[in-house]
Amino acid sequence: EDKVVQSPLSLVVHEGDTVTLNCSYEVTNFRSLLWYKQEKKAPTFLFMLTSSGIEKKSGRLSSILDKKELFSILNITATQTGDSAIYLCAVADNYGQNFVFGPGTRLSVLP
Amino acid sequence: KAGVTQTPRYLIKTRGQQVTLSCSPISGHRSVSWYQQTPGQGLQFLFEYFSETQRNKGNFPGRFSGRQFSNSRSEMNVSTLELGDSALYLCASSLVQPQETQYFGPGTRLLVL
Numbered sequence: 116e117d118k119v120v121q122s123p124l125s126l127v128v129h130e131g132d133t134v135t136l137n138c139s140y141e142v143t144n145f146r147s148l149l150w151y152k153q154e155k156k157a158p159t160f161l162f163m164l165t166s167s168g169i170e171k172k173s174g175r176l177s178s179i180l181d182k183k184e185l186f187s188i189l190n191i192t193a194t195q196t197g198d199s200a201i202y203l204c205a206v207a208d209n210y211g212q213n214f215v216f217g218p219g220t221r222l223s224v225l226p
Numbered sequence: 227k228a229g230v231t232q233t234p235r236y237l238i239k240t241r242g243q244q245v246t247l248s249c250s251p252i253s254g255h256r257s258v259s260w261y262q263q264t265p266g267q268g269l270q271f272l273f274e275y276f277s278e279t280q281r282n283k284g285n286f287p288g289r290f291s292g293r294q295f296s297n298s299r300s301e302m303n304v305s306t307l308e309l310g311d312s313a314l315y316l317c318a319s320s321l322v323q324p325q326e327t328q329y330f331g332p333g334t335r336l337l338v339l
Contacts, residue, residue: 149328157230157316157330158269203269214259214328216269 117142119217121204127223132194136220138204139186148187150178151203153219158203161189194224228253230319230331238337244305247334251298251319257281258300259328260292263314272315275300276322304336312338 118141128134140148147165151158162171164180164187171178175194180187191198201219231250239245251258260272271284275294292302298319304311314335318328 151330156332160327160329163327205269214271216261216271218268 117206117208117215119204119206119215121202121217121220123220124218125221125223127225128194129225130195132224133190133192134194134222136189136191136202136204136222137186138189138217140204140206140215140217141185142206142208142215144209145182145185146207146209148180149205149207149214150187150189151205153201153203154199161202191222194222196224196226198222199224230317230329232315232317232331232334234334235332236335236337238339239307240339241307241309243307244303245307245336246301246303247315247317247336249300249302249317249319249331251300251317252329255319255321255329256298257320257322258294258298259318259320260300260302261316261318262286263316263333264312269316272302307338309338312336 120139122137147163149163150161152161162178167180167182175192178189201221203219204217205214207214233248257276259274261269262272263269272286273283273292274281278294289305294300314333316333317331320328
């Protein structure tokens with residue numbers, strides 16, 4: 116059965132800190148890994164990763180995938196209170212129709 | 227471009243009733259996926275529709291069903307509601323394949339009493 120594990124489940128930091136969120140997975144016929152940010156309501160898309168070792172970057176956020184070790188990390192530098200959210204990792208198989216989500220990491224950034 | 231819309235946004239039902247939720251994808255998007263989100267189980271995949279056909283289904287009982295119309299709008303139905311069906315139901319759309327960038331709607335929060 117496909118599985119996605121995220122760690123830590125909860126994290127509290129202060130503004131300006133750098134955080135690293137982890138996502139490991141077991142999926143048959145891996146196709147892609149996606150990161151989402153969920154604040155109060157619907158998740159919003161951050162990154163989609165399909166190839167190992169290629170960093171994707173958007174402002175203070177970056178992510179990279181290791182398909183050999185079956186994990187991905189999401190880095191947030193110089194955190195701000197607006198980064199407080201649940202960060203979800205999801206993987207899709209090569210058949211293309213199914214997503215499996217991890218439990219999420221709840222990040223709280225204190226002023 | 228308008229985002230994914232879901233109606234209603236909030237719903238209260240009692241056990242044994244049935245409910246229909248609606249999702250309108252982003253214009254041009256043909257794939258619509260449904261998810262259930264609860265505090266205990268997280269985000270779980272229900273099913274995905276493309277061109278009016280269900281392409282994949284998650285591990286939910288037959289009380290959960292859905293359909294897609296020719297304009298790509300989708301509905302999901304839950305019959306014989308149980309207390310455990312209380313959740314946030316999210317719909318997401320993408321152009322063709324759900325593993326492409328998915329855009330989520332605001333969700334319908336269902337409370338079963």
